[in-house]
């Protein structure tokens with residue numbers, strides 16, 4: 495192990511610095527600090543020459559110059575760990591950014607983490623309730639699993655993840671850790687306030703490396719956050735819920751770093767190391783015999799192209815993928831979840847109840863049949879369909895509307911109070927819609943409600959206004 499050697503910056507390019515050492519060159523992954531005031535941190539990422547180290551500058555506004563002295567600390571980048579992190583908002587170095595007292599004298603751990611041997615890994619297979627009808631019914635989340643919320647710009651990923659935090663963190667008996675990667679600072683501030691208002695801040699840690707930070711910080715902040723999560727899982731034997739917004743920004747930061755390091759780009763301009771970089775991060779999110787680690791990750795899909803390498807690589811790590819559709823968002827069908835493209839590993843008869851499996855299958859089949867008929871309806875009109883098909887269309891349109899839901903997190907914007915819907919209520923409601931029990935209802939009545947019981951409560955008599963305006 496090297497340490498305390500002094501080198502000098504010989505080249506600077508974007509967020510990358512080359513440092514020449516006269517004695518031993520630091521190891522890859524070493525933390526270097528500049529001999530300036532304030533000191534800046536550089537992490538060694540490659541060794542392009544026998545006496546030169548190339549490193550990522552981890553500073554939002556680095557004031558580096560050629561010839562500046564740099565000291566090798568002899569160790570990796572570390573973050574503080576401990577119960578004191580709860581309720582705090584931190585940056586990649588574990589420094590507090592919430593304006594409150596700094597955290598001092600805490601033990602520190604390498605952000606590279608430690609490998610969990612296969613024998614200690616656990617798979618739970620138990621369902622994690624979100625209270626969001628479309629998710630619980632059609633792509634249920636697995637306790638100890640990884641779920642992705644996929645979608646292009648502005649289709650509601652952040653709103654959905656905020657709603658999940660609202661619904662799940664309050665119910666969750668473990669620790670929650672939110673990691674913001676490369677998104678807007680405003681969102682971080684809003685989230686902090688919301689957590690505070692919901693009274694869950696004292697069980698939550700927030701770590702941010704937002705879009706104004708250097709690519710090195712956005713690339714490494716996920717690792718820093720997972721080091722803290724691992725501490726709570728392994729040392730405190732807690733169950734940890736890890737929320738990441740947005741994992742695509744991690745891939746993007748890796749691509750920027752790769753370009754700056756001079757690597758030749760691979761498919762669609764991404765870094766050739768995309769797969770391994772993502773796997774290194776994702777494989778750290780796992781449950782062990784000490785505690786579970788469940789994660790929910792927002793995944794931005796560039797230009798709504800789900801074949802983008804960043805999206806396809808992320809898909810492969812997940813146990814549930816919730817796909818948001820622009821078409822649904824444009825029709826106001828929020829949450830804009832596409833039930834036919836979303837998927838969950840635990841939606842199988844052994845993992846969920848038989849009833850749940852049966853209802854989910856029936857709902858999905860009805861929606862799929864409707865989807866297949868859409869072209870015919872557009873060309874020939876609904877009248878040309880057989881009575882059986884028309885009944886399927888009616889059911890599907892009711893289900894589509896029923897699967898919308900008012901959110902607590904958008905209550906102020908929409909003026910409608912949020913709803914947490916139990917799975918049992920969702921199943922009963924869907925069974926009733928599928929059995930045409932509520933056929934007398936206008937399809938609009940199913941829009942933005944909780945369970946169908948609300949239809950009975952809101953005073954409209956059954957059987958009124960049976961005219962559907964099916965397109």
Ligand SMILES: Nc1ncnc2c1ncn2[C@@H]1O[C@H](COP(=O)(O)OP(=O)(O)OP(=O)(O)O)[C@@H](O)[C@H]1O
Pocket residue numbers: 645646647648649650651652653654794828829901904908
């Ligand atoms: N459930 C919802 N109910 C009502 N409106 C919603 C809902 N979800 C999203 N929206 C609307 O869509 C807008 C964009 O949502 P959001 O910021 O979550 O998108 P995003 O996918 O995270 O976007 P970006 O990729 O730009 O971060 C919101 O400001 C809101 O107007």
